[in-house]
Amino acid sequence: MEDSSENVYLLASKLIETSGTDAFNPALLSLINSATPCESVFAIHFHKNSRPTILLSPDSTLLTSKIMDEYLNGFYMIDPFYNAFKAGLPTGLHFIKEIAPDDFFESTYYTEHYCNRGYEEAAFVINLDNDSQIQISLTVIETPATVATRERLHAISPLVISAYRKHWQSIENTQTASQQASDIIHEQISSVFKNFGYGVLTERETELAILIIRGYSLIAIAEMLGIAHGTAKVHCKNLYSKLEINSKSELFSLFLDQISLT
Structure with missing residues (x-):
């Protein structure tokens, strides 16, 4: 969908004028949809020491309240965009295929729980400081995007x-009321990762298990950890044996059981 330059200028003007007001989000949606029709658009605030905060809720049949609850209650920890943020994702426009783990699209999380399966997904990324970031996520109907x-x-x-950064300066204080509760929840969810398989798995096996859950192949994991592929396979075999499982889906089920207890 290609809009006229004149209309884009009008939409841009509207976006700037509405900064800090309730009219900003509708203006933002109008501008983004002038570039390409989107099935959903939502904005999220990431902080390294807190649970994410939804700034702009999606109006979408894909992103149901159940899916959003699952995401905020632990699935964000295995979200490619969240982990890219923690790894230092720079400000700019990024597509999920550029930042996701190599086996992410075959992972249990993606095939059974991910809301945007089959769609092209991208995000406008805005780094606020070293510890926080805003992402404006969009699900592009045109798949793949041309x-x-x-x-x-x-x-x-x-x-x-630029417009959202200015808007954030106006609304930042209204977003911090529940920060303490979000910090506590995040710490509880983080402990699931730190203690996954506690008393059963070695520290290296736990590290491997979490990377598998996030969607990395053993080849990619070996490269990330600086170990031989054969060594990664041995670790994988050992952790499967200790957890009495036989597949990635069973591993994910154990993870799901753990975060459901937080």
Whole structure:
């Protein structure tokens, strides 16, 4: 969907004028959808020491309240965009295929729980400081996104990022009321990762298990950890044996059981 330059300028003007008001989010949606039709758009605030906060809720049949609850109650810890944020994802426009683990699209999380299966997903990323980031996530109906669509999204990216950064300065204080509760919940969820298989798995086996859950292949894991592929396979075999499982889906089920207790 290619909008006229005149209309894009009007939408951009509206976005800037509404900064800090309730009219900002509708203006943001209008500008993004002028570049390409989206099945959903939502904004999320990531902080390294707290649970994510939804800033703009999606109006989507894909992103049901159940899926969003699952995400906020622990699945965000295995979300490619969240982990890319923790790894230092720079400000700009990023597509999920550029940042996801190599086996993510075959992982149990993606095939059974991920809300945007089969869609092209991207995010406008806005780094606020070393510990926090805002991502404006969009699910592009056009799948895969064409070169022209990517160019239009990249063209509006500086405006979206600049406008939202200014908007955040106006609304930041209203978002911190429940920060303490979110910090506590995040610490509880983080402990699931730190203690996964506690008393059964070695520290290395736990590390391997979490990377498998996040969607990395053993080849990629071996490279990340600086070990031989054969060594990674041995660790995988050992952790499966200790946990009395035989597959990635069973491993994910154990993880799901653990976060459901938080």
